[in-house]
Amino acid sequence: MTSTPEHPTAVPYGTPDAPRIAVRGEAHLEVDPEIARIGITVGARGTDRRSALADLTRRNTTVLDLVKTYGDAVERLDTGAFSIAPELTKHGRGERVRAYHGRVHLTAELTDFTALGELTSKLADLDLTGVDGPWWALRPDSPAHRDARRQAVREAVQRAREYAEALGTTLAALVELADVGAEATQPMGYEAQSRSLHRAAFAGAAVADEAAPLDLEPQRQQVYAQVNARFTMVPPRL
Numbered sequence: 001m002t003s004t005p006e007h008p009t010a011v012p013y014g015t016p017d018a019p020r021i022a023v024r025g026e027a028h029l030e031v032d033p034e035i036a037r038i039g040i041t042v043g044a045r046g047t048d049r050r051s052a053l054a055d056l057t058r059r060n061t062t063v064l065d066l067v068k069t070y071g072d073a074v075e076r077l078d079t080g081a082f083s084i085a086p087e088l089t090k091h092g093r094g095e096r097v098r099a100y101h102g103r104v105h106l107t108a109e110l111t112d113f114t115a116l117g118e119l120t121s122k123l124a125d126l127d128l129t130g131v132d133g134p135w136w137a138l139r140p141d142s143p144a145h146r147d148a149r150r151q152a153v154r155e156a157v158q159r160a161r162e163y164a165e166a167l168g169t170t171l172a173a174l175v176e177l178a179d180v181g182a183e184a185t186q187p188m189g190y191e192a193q194s195r196s197l198h199r200a201a202f203a204g205a206a207v208a209d210e211a212a213p214l215d216l217e218p219q220r221q222q223v224y225a226q227v228n229a230r231f232t233m234v235p236p237r238l
Contacts (some may be wrong), residue, residue, distance in 0.1 A: 018232045020175060021163050025156025027148040027222040034135035036116050036218070037076065040106040043128035045179045049100045053084060056102035059128060063106065070119055073112035080105040117213040148225035153177065156229040167236035180226035
């Protein structure tokens with residue numbers, strides 16, 4: 001292919017007059033989480049479909065009202081799956097409905113971790129209510145991601161300079177800067193599940209005294225960034 005001003009011939013490995021350096025810059029930060037998510041499962045049981053649905057509605061309202069009392073500490077509250085299913089038992093030649101079971105799944109996202117411990121304890125103290133989590137995370141637009149990317153770029157520049165200095169020369173220009181895997185990007189793992197409280201589920205009656213708040217230690221988040229960089233350098237005198 002003939003080189004033209006509009007379509008210059010690509011020279012991936014540089015030339016003696018413009019040698020290239022290709023490096024990778026990496027950054028690894030450990031930061032405090034910004035949000036915590038918990039999953040809430042509300043259950044109900046009745047001898048007929050109507051009574052099971054009524055009981056589930058009542059319990060679900062109780063949970064929603066409790067979560068909403070925490071105001072701005074709860075950033076999001078979503079209702080997920082809902083189900084009512086019969087429990088069958090065999091009697092003689094046929095099957096009969098023994099009872100109906102209902103479930104509603106909720107997700108709450110909190111930014112106040114003190115409130116998180118209190119809310120989790122109160123939810124786990126309710127009848128037929130299960131709690132999963134917490135899952136600690138950073139927001140997608142967290143400054144930590146930006147800081148990691150900047151640090152990765154700085155490391156790439158520093159590494160390239162060291163290579164150039166080893167040859168007794170200096171960098172001339174930046175040719176390319178790209179995220180690792182930029183052409184087949186995979187979502188970065190922004191969240192990690194804490195082992196502080198994997199599951200708390202209580203099906204019995206609530207105790208008379210209010211449960212003490214759980215002491216949940218926020219799990220530090222790992223933030224990674226990687227970039228590939230290519231530079232040209234002033235031709236060294238070898």
